[in-house]
Amino acid sequence: MKLTQYFFPTLRDDPQEAQIVSHKxxxxxxxxxxxxSGIYSWLPMGLKxxxxxxxxxxxxxxxxxxxxxxxxxxxxxxxxxxSGRYEDYGKEMLRFTDRHDREMLYGxxxxxxITDIFRTFIKSYxxxxxxxxxxxxxxxDEIRPRFGVMRGREFLMKDGYSFDLDMEGAKKSYKAHYEAxxxxxKRMGLTAIPVKADSGAIGGDMSHEFQILAQTGESxxxxxxxxxxxxxxxxxxxxxxxLYAAAEEKHDPSICPVPADKLKVAKGIEVGHIFYFGxxxxxxxGATVMGSDGEPVTVHMGSYGIGVSRLVAAIIEASHDDNGxxxxxxxxxxxxxxxxxxxxxxxxxxxxxxxxxxxxxKGIEILYDDRDERAGVKFADMDLIGLPFQVIIGPKGxxxxxxxxxxxxxxxxxxxSFEDALKLF
Amino acid sequence: MKLTQYFFPTLRDDPQEAQIVSHKxxxxxxxxxxxxSGIYSWLPMGLKxxxxxxxxxxxxxxxxxxxxxxxxxxxxxxxxxxSGRYEDYGKEMLRFTDRHDREMLYGxxxxxxITDIFRTFIKSYxxxxxxxxxxxxxxxDEIRPRFGVMRGREFLMKDGYSFDLDMEGAKKSYKAHYEAxxxxxKRMGLTAIPVKADSGAIGGDMSHEFQILAQTGESxxxxxxxxxxxxxxxxxxxxxxxLYAAAEEKHDPSICPVPADKLKVAKGIEVGHIFYFGxxxxxxxGATVMGSDGEPVTVHMGSYGIGVSRLVAAIIEASHDDNGxxxxxxxxxxxxxxxxxxxxxxxxxxxxxxxxxxxxxKGIEILYDDRDERAGVKFADMDLIGLPFQVIIGPKGxxxxxxxxxxxxxxxxxxxSFEDALKLF
Numbered sequence: 030m031k032l033t034q035y036f037f038p039t040l041r042d043d044p045q046e047a048q049i050v051s052h053k054x055x056x057x058x059x060x061x062x063x064x065x066s067g068i069y070s071w072l073p074m075g076l077k078x079x080x081x082x083x084x085x086x087x088x089x090x091x092x093x094x095x096x097x098x099x100x101x102x103x104x105x106x107x108x109x110x111x112s113g114r115y116e117d118y119g120k121e122m123l124r125f126t127d128r129h130d131r132e133m134l135y136g137x138x139x140x141x142x143i144t145d146i147f148r149t150f151i152k153s154y155x156x157x158x159x160x161x162x163x164x165x166x167x168x169x170d171e172i173r174p175r176f177g178v179m180r181g182r183e184f185l186m187k188d189g190y191s192f193d194l195d196m197e198g199a200k201k202s203y204k205a206h207y208e209a210x211x212x213x214x215k216r217m218g219l220t221a222i223p224v225k226a227d228s229g230a231i232g233g234d235m236s237h238e239f240q241i242l243a244q245t246g247e248s249x250x251x252x253x254x255x256x257x258x259x260x261x262x263x264x265x266x267x268x269x270x271x272l273y274a275a276a277e278e279k280h281d282p283s284i285c286p287v288p289a290d291k292l293k294v295a296k297g298i299e300v301g302h303i304f305y306f307g308x309x310x311x312x313x314x315g316a317t318v319m320g321s322d323g324e325p326v327t328v329h330m331g332s333y334g335i336g337v338s339r340l341v342a343a344i345i346e347a348s349h350d351d352n353g354x355x356x357x358x359x360x361x362x363x364x365x366x367x368x369x370x371x372x373x374x375x376x377x378x379x380x381x382x383x384x385x386x387x388x389x390x391k392g393i394e395i396l397y398d399d400r401d402e403r404a405g406v407k408f409a410d411m412d413l414i415g416l417p418f419q420v421i422i423g424p425k426g427x428x429x430x431x432x433x434x435x436x437x438x439x440x441x442x443x444x445x446s447f448e449d450a451l452k453l454f
Numbered sequence: 455m456k457l458t459q460y461f462f463p464t465l466r467d468d469p470q471e472a473q474i475v476s477h478k479x480x481x482x483x484x485x486x487x488x489x490x491s492g493i494y495s496w497l498p499m500g501l502k503x504x505x506x507x508x509x510x511x512x513x514x515x516x517x518x519x520x521x522x523x524x525x526x527x528x529x530x531x532x533x534x535x536x537s538g539r540y541e542d543y544g545k546e547m548l549r550f551t552d553r554h555d556r557e558m559l560y561g562x563x564x565x566x567x568i569t570d571i572f573r574t575f576i577k578s579y580x581x582x583x584x585x586x587x588x589x590x591x592x593x594x595d596e597i598r599p600r601f602g603v604m605r606g607r608e609f610l611m612k613d614g615y616s617f618d619l620d621m622e623g624a625k626k627s628y629k630a631h632y633e634a635x636x637x638x639x640k641r642m643g644l645t646a647i648p649v650k651a652d653s654g655a656i657g658g659d660m661s662h663e664f665q666i667l668a669q670t671g672e673s674x675x676x677x678x679x680x681x682x683x684x685x686x687x688x689x690x691x692x693x694x695x696x697l698y699a700a701a702e703e704k705h706d707p708s709i710c711p712v713p714a715d716k717l718k719v720a721k722g723i724e725v726g727h728i729f730y731f732g733x734x735x736x737x738x739x740g741a742t743v744m745g746s747d748g749e750p751v752t753v754h755m756g757s758y759g760i761g762v763s764r765l766v767a768a769i770i771e772a773s774h775d776d777n778g779x780x781x782x783x784x785x786x787x788x789x790x791x792x793x794x795x796x797x798x799x800x801x802x803x804x805x806x807x808x809x810x811x812x813x814x815x816k817g818i819e820i821l822y823d824d825r826d827e828r829a830g831v832k833f834a835d836m837d838l839i840g841l842p843f844q845v846i847i848g849p850k851g852x853x854x855x856x857x858x859x860x861x862x863x864x865x866x867x868x869x870x871s872f873e874d875a876l877k878l879f
Contacts, residue, residue, distance in 0.1 A: 065532075
């Protein structure tokens with residue numbers, strides 16, 4: 030993509046409304062723009078990141094046999110009365126009546142709707158275990174939306190729901206999600222710490238939050254430092270689950286089994302939550318199947334969320350410097366940013382064009398800054414938007430067929446021949 | 455995908471609520487299920503078709519340099535007051551207040567929001583022409599939702615918006631869309647007839663509806679039969695645009711230039727609409743840019759819609775028989791359906807498994823009916839869901855390594871060796 034033909038609205042100055050670094054950088058880099066309080070439009074590069082995150086989540090869900098569906102954003106209140114949550118859910122639920130005065134709502138979550146789908150179609154133990162998931166927009170009418178897409182009102186979420194014959198089955202489904210979530214976050218270049226969470230009376234220890242480590246995180250985590258190592262290798266789930274990790278409100282130093290020199294304290298951002306809730310919805314909804322003995326069985330359920338739009342911000346919180354974003358390669362809007370230092374110079378522009386075309390032919394996602402702007406502006410913009418690699422071509426190098434590579438994360442620079450540079454990607 | 459591990463809720467009988475064939479077949483084939491009036495959940499295969507249609511639209515838009523963004527579903531009423539449409543738009547607009555009593559709405563279309571984004575960021579003629587588009591859910595509170603996703607309330611639409619310096623530029627943008635739309639529908643296996651539509655006082659002849667030919671269509675079209683030929687070849691737009699085509703309400707036999715033997719009368723379903731509207735929104739919004747002479751210019755705009763979820767139904771209306779859907783290959787949920795006639799027979803199941811694994815290894819999208827069901831049920835289901843190719847393996851063939859191929863569209867059958875069958879795809 031050439032910048033002169035793109036929609037690339039970067040801002041020079043920090044927007045006043047932004048308090049946290051991810052919000053600032055997303056606005057300055059032209060990734061999002063606010064349309065009303067807590068509601069954002071995704072501009073071209075923001076949408077690319079959002080889609081890459083969605084795709085990674087989708088791939089890891091499909092790999093373990095979970096099946097994607099798509100439920101509507103607007104729901105009838107009927108199902109929520111059936112579960113008893115219509116009254117319980119407070120003002121965060123966006124409610125309204127349609128032209129026929131029927132009570133409707135914008136789904137903040139989908140346990141009711143998915144349980145309704147399940148009971149409509151699944152009648153036999155033969156179709157179980159089953160996990161259905163979707164990636165769909167939700168709305169929660171936060172009283173004080175803030176921090177950009179970190180705590181917005183309209184947000185994209187992956188929500189999955191497992192159906193099992195009994196608690197043993199539910200445990201397997203839970204574990205499959207636990208593993209898939211760790212793999213998902215790892216692919217995004219993140220260290221995710223699974224932390225035990227409240228599960229109410231039902232779930233026992235089957236409720237975990239997944240927290241991304243970031244200095245600006247909202248939660249304080251206490252955990253066995255070995256978790257970070259296990260997280261980076263081939264996953265040993267049983268080992269991982271045996272290690273201590275707790276958020277501040279659940280951490281009790283008097284019973285913490287980890288010696289002080291191995292206990293790590295760090296800030297985290299919650300990006301996922303998995304949760305077993307037994308028959309909480311299947312009971313009132315009559316979601317039963319015929320068991321192998323011919324007797325009806327009420328299914329056991331769990332729900333599994335990942336904050337997709339929130340992850341865009343969380344990744345930036347975890348990976349940036351003073352100059353801007355540092356995208357992990359797997360979620361970067363483009364892999365390579367090509368900087369033409371002097372578009373008015375024919376040799377430079379010809380070499381840039383050749384690099385651009387060659388990269389496209391190789392299937393490399395490349396953004397070409399062909400604007401008639403000062404080099405300083407281009408360098409600043411390229412650092413700001415945080416593509417993993419920069420290829421810089423100016424008149425001096427172009428004269429001898431040399432290009433400069435800059436690795437955004439380390440700042441490391443290399444002077445290479447055109448051919449060697451192209452081979453890098 | 456193996457059926458025993460899939461979510462595949464086909465129905466034996468015609469659902470009573472469905473009046474038109476696409477609605478019946480989508481419900482019976484397990485593509486959608488209604489969640490409330492005019493609002494549907496997309497089940498796994500329905501979602502696959504929806505995504506394939508979206509991807510084709512996206513590719514053809516990107517090819518002509520249009521840029522994808524994503525606007526939120528929920529909008530503030532402020533912008534709609536600025537354009538004057540808040541009061542004009544009737545009860546089809548879903549309105550509500552949030553917890554702070556601010557008036558909000560679920561976007562039925564996005565001219566206001568996109569014009570607001572444009573005026574915020576684009577200040578110079580250098581960034582023009584520009585076309586931004588999105589594929590996003592809309593809501594229109596139809597008084598009588600009917601015909602399934604053909605006229606639902608929550609629906610997926612591609613909506614694009616062009617920004618030009620003058621009418622000459624707008625004409626070019628319009629033509630680019632006209633061409634891209636024809637290519638888009640052609641890739642979906644459809645014959646689309648562009649029909650002149652009402653454009654109010656502003657647009658002159660720059661308003662076209664794209665109608666898919668289907669016997670069950672709502673509109674009656676009168677058009678030069680040559681359009682169908684041109685539509686099937688490399689597009690000659692100028693020629694095509696010179697030919698007569700009109701919907702019933704605009705057709706006047708007394709001035710129709712086409713001789714009776716060349717005039718075709720057919721039913722159509724509207725799946726797209728392109729529309730030039732000049733400065734209707736840019737004027738009240740002050741969407742001006744600096745022209746090349748340094749003077750401010752109010753931009754000329756057009757909008758361009760495709761009914762994405764509606765297309766799923768429209769394609770079925772255009773392509774089905776008594777036994778079910780006949781998906782054009784480009785939008786089929788799977789390319790191949792593999793039927794195991796006797797799962798209890800080891801040789802048969804081994805050959806099926808081998809075919810399934812080999813097909814997956816070749817990257818073929820294949821659905822394997824490995825259920826313990828009667829052959830008749832499997833044949834009926836496979837015809838119903840309309841995959842382009844069926845591969846049928848039973849004990850007789852399996853004993854000698856032979857498989858049967860059935861082409862869904864023609865019913866043509868071929869007896870082939872395992873290897874030759876695999877090579878077909």
